[in-house]
Amino acid sequence: MRRNRRSFMPESEQDVKTYYRFNNLSEFVLAMRSVTDNITTLEDLRQITNELLANLTEQNVRYVEFDCALQKYINLGFSLKDVVDTIYDTVLAYQGEHDIKVGLVANLLRAHGPGLAIELVEKILAMDHPFVVGVGLSGDETKYPQKLFVKPFKLVNSSRLHSTVHAGEAKGADSVWSALFDLGAERIDHGTRSIEDPRLVDYLVKHRIPLTQCITSNVRLRVVDGRQAHPFGEFYKRGVKVTLNTDDPQVFETSLNNEYIIAAQKFSLDASDLYTIARNGIDASFADDETKSLLTTTLDSQVKTSLEESGSVIFSDAQINDPTVQR
Numbered sequence: 001m002r003r004n005r006r007s008f009m010p011e012s013e014q015d016v017k018t019y020y021r022f023n024n025l026s027e028f029v030l031a032m033r034s035v036t037d038n039i040t041t042l043e044d045l046r047q048i049t050n051e052l053l054a055n056l057t058e059q060n061v062r063y064v065e066f067d068c069a070l071q072k073y074i075n076l077g078f079s080l081k082d083v084v085d086t087i088y089d090t091v092l093a094y095q096g097e098h099d100i101k102v103g104l105v106a107n108l109l110r111a112h113g114p115g116l117a118i119e120l121v122e123k124i125l126a127m128d129h130p131f132v133v134g135v136g137l138s139g140d141e142t143k144y145p146q147k148l149f150v151k152p153f154k155l156v157n158s159s160r161l162h163s164t165v166h167a168g169e170a171k172g173a174d175s176v177w178s179a180l181f182d183l184g185a186e187r188i189d190h191g192t193r194s195i196e197d198p199r200l201v202d203y204l205v206k207h208r209i210p211l212t213q214c215i216t217s218n219v220r221l222r223v224v225d226g227r228q229a230h231p232f233g234e235f236y237k238r239g240v241k242v243t244l245n246t247d248d249p250q251v252f253e254t255s256l257n258n259e260y261i262i263a264a265q266k267f268s269l270d271a272s273d274l275y276t277i278a279r280n281g282i283d284a285s286f287a288d289d290e291t292k293s294l295l296t297t298t299l300d301s302q303v304k305t306s307l308e309e310s311g312s313v314i315f316s317d318a319q320i321n322d323p324t325v326q327r
Ligand SMILES: [Zn+2]
Pocket: 138, 166, 189, 247, 248
């Protein structure tokens, strides 16, 4: 959104690549803030939504649940309804010509603090928009722990909305326990460092709590020391309901297809493993039952057969986009 130029803007593609190199989650959060500060109009939101959907359609994605930090736009002076309607109307227009289902997760940014989080959740509940399927929490878990957000999540958990919390990314297993027990999170975003506590891994398996895993993001933010060291394969083997996701695909120079290829190659997964992971994605989503069974039917008819035909080793020659190589 160069046209708005509210904060620092990289000038060239190389500048962007340098700008998107991080040493940790805190640096990433700061960079994301300055990028998203340049999104200032409802027209910007329309454009971004269209670009995102076009990108997903190209990858044959049939359902997406994306996080939106709605408070950012409210702070610019728009009403919650105007912001959600703008994205929803754009999605509806796009769906007129493409087969993709979309759910919105209202993301609470930790840095906005608990006061604004409660206010926003109250507004979301009062609005009861069919497009909003859940509420999430993201941002710097080292500076703003889960305990600060108990109240807004209590409200969410007593409503029809689902809850998901970023945890176990910059902080360890304690942060995941806190997301589960202090906030009642149904789903954990990342949860990567759950691997540090075997009791927690057992708990996740037993209670079928999904982890939305983002391998490239974790490598780029140095949560793990390279892809091979990512616990995704271990979680999967031990029966955790893991799903594959992109986090912020543009920033991390990845795509959902790329994440599936990485998982297959790095953790020696075969066709039926990838099918299971895609099924986990459907199960872990906040879509309604009807949508879930529709997605399962599509997956079964279009993907399962072709994966089975391709044999047990797939993607072995596929080229991974490797943004971790310094350019
Ligand atoms: Zn994330």
